[in-house]
Amino acid sequence: MKYENMIKEHSDLFENTNSPIKIITDSNRIRDWQENRYAELSAEGKPLEWADIGVVLNDPYIVVIRDLVEFPGGNVGGYFRVINRADLNGGQGVVILCEKEGKYLLLHQYRHPVRSWSYEVPRGFGQPGVVAEEQAKTEVLEEVDGEIDELIDLGVYYNNSGLEANKVKLFYAKLKSIGQPAEEEGIESYLWVSLVELEVMIARAEITDGFTIAAYTRAKLLGLLV
Numbered sequence: 001m002k003y004e005n006m007i008k009e010h011s012d013l014f015e016n017t018n019s020p021i022k023i024i025t026d027s028n029r030i031r032d033w034q035e036n037r038y039a040e041l042s043a044e045g046k047p048l049e050w051a052d053i054g055v056v057l058n059d060p061y062i063v064v065i066r067d068l069v070e071f072p073g074g075n076v077g078g079y080f081r082v083i084n085r086a087d088l089n090g091g092q093g094v095v096i097l098c099e100k101e102g103k104y105l106l107l108h109q110y111r112h113p114v115r116s117w118s119y120e121v122p123r124g125f126g127q128p129g130v131v132a133e134e135q136a137k138t139e140v141l142e143e144v145d146g147e148i149d150e151l152i153d154l155g156v157y158y159n160n161s162g163l164e165a166n167k168v169k170l171f172y173a174k175l176k177s178i179g180q181p182a183e184e185e186g187i188e189s190y191l192w193v194s195l196v197e198l199e200v201m202i203a204r205a206e207i208t209d210g211f212t213i214a215a216y217t218r219a220k221l222l223g224l225l226v
Contacts, residue, residue, distance in 0.1 A: 003054030084166040089128030093168040097215040100175040103192035110186040120209035132169040145179025
């Protein structure tokens with residue numbers, strides 16, 4: 001995916017109205033800045049790719065771009081953004097806090113980025129063209145062979161607004177049924193906990209996944225957890 005195409009096809013991602021941090025899309029300004037920055041990096045013996053502007057990673061799941069931006073004080077520099085590919089094509093990442101008979105579902109899942117095991121609720125990147133509600137049902141089915149009886153929208157959540165432009169949808173779900181965990185996705189087992197146990201695990205940092213904590217917080221404040 002070319003940067004120029006992204007600007008044309010996803011103009012909302014480059015909107016500067018009422019923004020104190022302005023994205024520079026003028027090719028001449030970008031070229032001039034890059035030439036100066038390349039010279040600086042070369043003189044300092046640093047990697048020249050630090051001056052690359054545009055799409056720097058085009059992955060099946062995410063797109064990483066480095067924009068050239070002008071900050072309120074007038075300084076100009078590169079600024080990273082990570083975008084979920086599904087977000088670019090009508091899809092959306094989802095997080096689902098699942099309940100059944102007064103207990104809440106936690107997956108014991110291995111996470112590659114942090115190289116450790118994590119207790120967390122079901123979630124997923126999303127798929128292009130699949131609305132969030134359908135994606136939530138798919139994630140529960142794929143991860144624990146479960147079926148949702150009732151699904152409640154908890155709103156949008158940004159996990160790391162300083163880096164990620166991913167608009168994730170949080171849900172609270174009442175499960176009708178559940179099967180076995182998907183070991184092929186790194187899910188070793190799952191655990192049913194009471195509300196008190198869930199809160200204790202969060203308080204003791206036994207749950208460190210931000211998505212799980214966000215879904216719990218949103219559901220709690222909306223009066224769904226009793």
